[in-house]
Amino acid sequence: MTAVAKSAVAKWPAPAKLNLFLYITGRRPDGYHELQTLFQFLDYGDTLSIQPDSSGQITLLTPVDGVPDEENLIVRAARLLQTRARQQGVLPENAGASIAIEKRLPMGGGLGGGSSDAATVLVALNHYWRTGFSFAELAALGLRLGADVPVFVHGFAAFAEGVGETLTPVNPAEKWYLVIHPGVHISTPVVFNDPELIRNTPVREISQLLADNYRNDCEPVVRKRFREVEQLVSWLLEYAPSRLTGTGACVFAEFDTEPAARQVAELALKKWQGFVARGVNVSPLHRYLSEQ
Numbered sequence: 430m431t432a433v434a435k436s437a438v439a440k441w442p443a444p445a446k447l448n449l450f451l452y453i454t455g456r457r458p459d460g461y462h463e464l465q466t467l468f469q470f471l472d473y474g475d476t477l478s479i480q481p482d483s484s485g486q487i488t489l490l491t492p493v494d495g496v497p498d499e500e501n502l503i504v505r506a507a508r509l510l511q512t513r514a515r516q517q518g519v520l521p522e523n524a525g526a527s528i529a530i531e532k533r534l535p536m537g538g539g540l541g542g543g544s545s546d547a548a549t550v551l552v553a554l555n556h557y558w559r560t561g562f563s564f565a566e567l568a569a570l571g572l573r574l575g576a577d578v579p580v581f582v583h584g585f586a587a588f589a590e591g592v593g594e595t596l597t598p599v600n601p602a603e604k605w606y607l608v609i610h611p612g613v614h615i616s617t618p619v620v621f622n623d624p625e626l627i628r629n630t631p632v633r634e635i636s637q638l639l640a641d642n643y644r645n646d647c648e649p650v651v652r653k654r655f656r657e658v659e660q661l662v663s664w665l666l667e668y669a670p671s672r673l674t675g676t677g678a679c680v681f682a683e684f685d686t687e688p689a690a691r692q693v694a695e696l697a698l699k700k701w702q703g704f705v706a707r708g709v710n711v712s713p714l715h716r717y718l719s720e721q
Contacts, residue, residue, distance in 0.1 A: 442713040443549040444474035445540040450643035452630040473706035481557040484525035504545035539675030548581030585717035609703035611657040620676040
């Protein structure tokens with residue numbers, strides 16, 4: 430059995446993601462949707478302070494109001510890895526951890542905040558506890574927590590198919606983005622269960638998709654159902670190519686340079702909340718891990 434690494438509290442990044450495009454190509458008998466989507470990370474996100482200890486427990490020092498620990502993806506990810514590692518005989522019973530989060534990404538914003546938090550916990554505790562699981566093994570665990578967790582675990586920009594779990598590394602242009610939250614919460618099941626949702630976009634090859642104009646099949650439904658999103662997209666389109674990420678509610682505008690993004694941000698942030706960030710093809714989480 431491997432000894433657990435001792436460490437001071439370290440701050441681990443849990444970056445946001447964008448769906449640069451999102452196409453829905455079908456619906457499976459189990460209700461899940463078949464997708465083709467392009468994930469890219471942002472150099473902006475939540476920060477997790479993680480310290481391994483010998484309590485044998487997982488302690489969340491910053492609980493979320495209204496979300497029991499048993500439902501929090503941070504705690505669920507840590508306990509899932511802890512249980513699997515104990516079953517494999519690679520983790521002492523007294524191995525635990527204390528975790529705190531600085532939350533910057535809005536919940537229900539389409540930026541993958543909860544999935545990214547879970548992935549960061551899996552990667553960080555695998556490192557600290559020296560459990561030796563590969564990224565593929567961690568991603569398989571993460572898939573039990575959410576369809577977007579594997580892309581954050583693997584840490585590379587990716588073309589995703591299936592329900593989002595079949596990943597192919599890609600290198601899209603690393604643009605600058607203005608990301609805005611319109612101030613509404615959008616439930617993913619509400620969007621995916623909408624009868625007007627596009628579900629029959631033809632399956633295409635990666636090369637064809639990357640060369641085409643990008644769009645999000647969820648956007649027409651969201652813009653129709655949520656006036657705030659419609660107003661935001663219409664406003665941003667006057668300045669730059671703009672679209673919904675995931676099922677929303679966040680909308681992003683694409684720029685070639687940081688000054689161009691910040692110029693529009695000065696106008697947008699008088700009315701909405703948001704941020705400017707660089708798109709990156711290697712996750713900040715993996716860059717941080719490589720420095721440990």
